[in-house]
Amino acid sequence: MLTIVIRVIIIYVITIIVMRLMGKRQIGEMEPFELVITLIIADLATIPMSDPTIPIWYGILPLLVIHIIHFFVVKLQCKSKTIRNILSGSPVIVISPTGIDYQKLKELDICKDELMELLRSKDVFDIKDIDYAILESSGKLSVVPKGEGKKVSL
Amino acid sequence: MKRWIVTVIIMLIITAAVIWEQTYVNQTFINLETKVNALIISVEACGDDNADTDENKALIADIEAYWLKHEQVLCYLVKHTETFQISDAISYAKNFIEFGNKEEVMSALHKLSYLGKVHSYNMGTSLENII
Numbered sequence: 001m002l003t004i005v006i007r008v009i010i011i012y013v014i015t016i017i018v019m020r021l022m023g024k025r026q027i028g029e030m031e032p033f034e035l036v037i038t039l040i041i042a043d044l045a046t047i048p049m050s051d052p053t054i055p056i057w058y059g060i061l062p063l064l065v066i067h068i069i070h071f072f073v074v075k076l077q078c079k080s081k082t083i084r085n086i087l088s089g090s091p092v093i094v095i096s097p098t099g100i101d102y103q104k105l106k107e108l109d110i111c112k113d114e115l116m117e118l119l120r121s122k123d124v125f126d127i128k129d130i131d132y133a134i135l136e137s138s139g140k141l142s143v144v145p146k147g148e149g150k151k152v153s154l
Numbered sequence: 155m156k157r158w159i160v161t162v163i164i165m166l167i168i169t170a171a172v173i174w175e176q177t178y179v180n181q182t183f184i185n186l187e188t189k190v191n192a193l194i195i196s197v198e199a200c201g202d203d204n205a206d207t208d209e210n211k212a213l214i215a216d217i218e219a220y221w222l223k224h225e226q227v228l229c230y231l232v233k234h235t236e237t238f239q240i241s242d243a244i245s246y247a248k249n250f251i252e253f254g255n256k257e258e259v260m261s262a263l264h265k266l267s268y269l270g271k272v273h274s275y276n277m278g279t280s281l282e283n284i285i
Binding site for chain 1: 160
């Protein structure tokens with residue numbers, strides 16, 4: 001039992017270190033590839049926790065390799081818009097001064113009801129109150145209220 | 155900048171560990187197979203006599219000591235159930251040399267040789283392991 005206790009503590013500490021190395025991005029809004037990494041990390045860390053016959057490196061090494069991959073992926077996507085679009089997608093303007101872009105909603109597999117739900121979560125209850133609504137690659141909706149005179153560039 | 159340094163250090167450590175692991179596993183199993191083959195030749199040389207000779211006992215004791223020493227390190231690298239299979243086979247071979255007949259000894263030694271070949275494959279890096 002003591003073996004398992006010590007293993008859990010070691011893996012917990014290593015996981016925290018790896019998450020810190022990955023930066024605040026992991027803790028804040030996640031891009032799709034970051035969500036994948038977070039899910040994988042959760043699973044990998046538990047592999048050797050409860051089975052003392054599995055070497056502890058079976059949990060620690062994958063965490064470190066994931067960190068390395070994530071490190072380079074983040075650097076690459078900052079340098080290349082193409083890679084960023086492939087990995088994270090690109091933000092999409094779904095509402096503009098001309099109205100709702102239903103074609104874009106169809107491409108995103110979002111129905112109007114879901115869009116209205118996202119708007120309500122941003123305290124927008126009428127689309128006439130906004131100039132632009134942009135669906136970010138993280139799934140968040142950004143809105144530009146009407147009359148603020150802001151221009152949107154992606 | 156700090157993150158770069160930490161990441162590069164981690165990469166270097168992993169690279170070194172991977173190379174060391176592969177070398178260590180390969181060498182351990184090559185040496186084990188050499189020792190087992192030497193014992194098999196020695197047992198075959200006994201002819202129809204019992205395999206319970208001082209030479210055979212010394213050879214199996216050497217194999218056992220060698221394996222016990224390296225198993226401790228291998229346990230850091232691979233699942234303990236895999237190393238246990240070889241320990242088990244060595245134990246059988248040792249007991250058969252002492253108490254069994256020649257056929258049982260040869261059977262145990264060939265099983266040990268087979269396990270050594272199979273696990274050197276599993277414990278190291280191979281395309282089949284990766285895919």
